[in-house]
Amino acid sequence: MxxxxxxxxxxxxxxxxxxxxxxxxxxxxxxSKAEKPKGKNLPISVIICAKNEAENISQFLPSVINQNYPNFEIVLINDASSDETLDVFENFKAQHNNIKIVNVENNEAFWGNKKYALTLGIKAATFEHLLFTDADCKPLSTQWITKMAGYFSDQKTIVLGYGSYTPVKKSILNKLIRFETLLTAVQYFSYAKIGLPYMGVGRNLAYHKDEFFNANGFINHIKIRSGDDDLFINEVATAKNTALALDPKSFTTSIAKTSFKAWFRQKRRHVSTAKHYKFxxxxxxxxxxxxxxxxxxxxxxxxxxxxxxxxxxxxxxxxxxxxxxxxxxxxxxxxxxxxxxxxxxxxxxxxxxxxxxxxxxxxxxxxxxx
Known part of the structure; x- marks a missing residue:
């Protein structure tokens, strides 16, 4: 007893x-009541880093190109792809004058490190406000850039967005993936809400160039191949400089993994970065x-x-x-x-x-x- x-x-x-x-x-x-974006129409550089993503780029890039926003460029980073990713990039660039291509070749010191490719893309970006998404992501509205940019202010130089996964009917795996994504988002939004921001997701994330260069980029965790989004935000985000983008038109969506094995591998990569967070x-x-x-x-x-x-x-x-x-x-x-x-x-x-x-x-x- x-x-x-x-x-x-x-x-x-x-x-x-x-x-x-x-x-x-x-x-x-x-x-809490979600803060509404103010909509300043700042010049925005949308940055997409891709490695062997020819098919996804062909399918999802038009949803970024067709954004209803007056002044933005798209920086496409080809991270040493072995498929037709670069060809697809060049085809889109030939049709749209606001696309810039950064072609990254294998570098022995940074082989396979996405942070190296992203660094080159950030340096090539024309504008000071950067908006990141992935090659397999689709904005849920043509107002995505408008809404994400609207959360920037003189004090708010980091914007944490939500990257969802597209629902699939009668799929338990899809629901599990989406639930894990929801719970993760609830956590990082909640911690940011009380002044303890600790991560963001690269599927939907924005920050000012100054945040990147003031931190010397990814240098403090460059040897850790993952964490270009969450480890960077963990390092630079504060209660004063971080905003939450909660307007549904600011969300993005992606196609979730369709096999448990593939998702398990993906989550292993994500979880491995958590040990490098602040205590x-x-x-x-x-x-x-x-x-x-x-x-x-x-x-x-x-x-x-x-x-x-x-x-x-x-x-x-x-x-x-x-x-x-x-x-x-x-x-x-x-x-x-x-x-x-x-x-x-x-x-x-x-x-x-x-x-x-x-x-x-x-x-x-x-x-x-x-």
Whole structure:
């Protein structure tokens, strides 16, 4: 009984931690009113780095070219592709005078490092305000540049956007990928909301050139092949210089991986960069994950023994209600409401997956950039 009592009180502490995360931290984002972009029509350089993306560029670049914005250029970076990416770039450039091509050849010192290619592209950009997306991304409206640029101000020199994945009917994998993307976005938007920005996603991210050059580019993590987006933002973002782009017209979408194996490899690369975050961010992120795991483990164990089960059940229901409300409102903002009905299943599956990724990354290093 003493052991069960200890487990029960531990469970109460875990639930309190979870309530603080979902109700207070994530609630600061979920229940707040989104700031509207002011729309200054600043000159914008859209930067797209591609490696062996000929097919995706052909399909998705027109949605960037056709943006309804008065003054923008598109900087296309060919990162030593072995397919027809450069040919596709040149075909588009021949038809549009606001396209600039940066052709990057293999460099022995920076072989396979996307940060080297991006650095050359940023230096080649004509304008001071940079907007980044990926070769397989599509803006959800012709107002994408307008809305993202509208969040810039004299103080706000970094804009964190949302990059979604296109829904696929009757696909559990697609829902799991989208749920992981939603939860990640809720976290980085929430931390930024309370003044602790820690990451952004390269599918939809903007910042001023000065932020890049004042930090000496990617030099502090150039040897880490991943992290051109999240590690850079982790280094330079502050409470004062970071804005959140939450207008639905500022969102982008991508085609999610269609095989679990491919997605698992992708997530291994993403997760491997987290160990390079600032300590305070690593601590808070780890505490959230551990408290999630302990909530389910301790809750199931206590309910299976029927030890103080009415209290365990009641506390669990309170936590679940707060979680549903917080993520539900956040999902409404990010246009992902269909995921909420499967919340407990998706959460448990994701926790197991994250544990497997952690173990795999301990055993071997993940692959980077294509």
């Amino acid at each position: 003493i052991i069960l009592d200890v487990l029960f009180y531990s469970f109460v502490v875990v639930v309190l931690i979870q309530v603080l995360y979902y109700g207070v931290l994530f609630g600061s984002f979920a229940f 305070k961010h690593k601590f808070l992120l780890a505490l959230f994950y551990i408290s999630q795991v302990l909530f389910w483990l301790l809750g199931i164990l206590l309910l299976s023994t029927l030890h103080l089960w009415p209290f365990v059940l009641g506390i669990s229901i309170i936590r679940l209600i707060i979680q549903f409300l917080s993520l539900g409102y956040a999902a409404k903002k990010l246009k992902e409401v269909d995921l909420i009905l499967m919340l407990p299943f998706l959460e448990i599956f994701l926790l197991i997956l994250q544990f497997c990724i952690f173990i795999n990354n301990l055993i071997s290093k993940p692959n980077y950039w294509k």
